[in-house]
Amino acid sequence: MTHRIRLATQQDAPALARVQRTSWRAAFRGLLSDDYLDGLDHETLTKTWESLLTRGGGARQCTLLVEQTDHVVGYSRFYPTDDEDDDSVQVGMIGSIYTLPDVWGTGVGKTLITAVLDAMGSAGYAEATLWVLEGNTRARSFYERNGWRHDGALVVDRSEVLPIRKLRYRKGLNR
Template structure:
C-alpha cells in the first residue's frame, strides 16, 4: 500500500476532524469520561482545523497528514512551544499526533513522527516536546520507542470540565 506524509492543506480539515474524534474515542477510553468521548463533535473539530490550517506559519508551525491509498489516515500538528519554561525559538512542540485506530500498529504513526521531527529540526528548533495523558501507556510506549523521554513536566488540566493530568516528553533534534 502506498503511504506518504505531506503538509496539510485547508481541504484536509474534514478528515482531520473525523480522525481526531475516532482516535480520541479509542485512545482515551477509560482516561476521559465516556459521555464526553461519545459526544465529540467532528464538525466542531473540522472548523477548528480549518482555522489552524489557515493560520499555519510553515515551516515553524503547521500540520502534516499521512495518506494511504489517497485517503488521510493520520495527522500531526506542531508549533513553537507555548510552555512558559521553554524558549519558543529553540523548542518546538508536537501539539498532536493521531491516526485512525484501524491503522494503529502499521507504521503510520512512526512515519508521521519521523517526518514531524525532521520538519522541526529543519525549522531550526534544537529540541521538541509533547504532552501525553498520564495513564495513556500505549502512547507513552510509542513515544519512548521513538526516542522521547519524560522530562519531569506535569500539568493538571480541567479545561473540558474534568481533571486530566498530562506529562511532558522531550527529545533533542538534529538534521
C-alpha cells in the same frame, strides 16, 4: 502499504476532524469521560481545523498528514512551545499526533513522527516536546520506543472535563 506525508490544506479539514474524533474515542476511552468523547462533533471539529489551517503560521509551525491510498489516516501539528520554562526559539511542541486505530501498530505512526521531527529540525528547533496523558500507556510506550523521555514535568489540566494529568516528553533533534 505505502504512506504519503504532505502538508495539510484547508480542504483536508473534514478528514482531519474524522481522524481526530475516531482516534480520540479509541485512545482516550477510560481516560476521559464517555459523555465528552461521545459528544465530539464532526462539524465543530471540521470548523476548528478550517480555522487552524486558514491561519497558516509560517515555517515554524505546520500540520502534516499521512495518507494511504489517498485516504487520510493520521496527522500531526507542531508549533513553537508555549511552555514558560522553555525557549520557543529552540523548542518546538508537537501539539497533536493521531492516527486511525486501524493503522495502530503498522508503522504509520513511526513514519509520521519521523517526518514531523525532520520538519521541526528543518524549521530550526533543537528540541521537541509533547504532552501525553499520564494514563495513556500505549502512547507513552510508543514515544519511549522512539527515543522520547519524560523530562519530569507534570501538569493537571482542568480545561475540558475532568482534571487530567499530563506528562511532558522531550527529544533532541538532529539539525
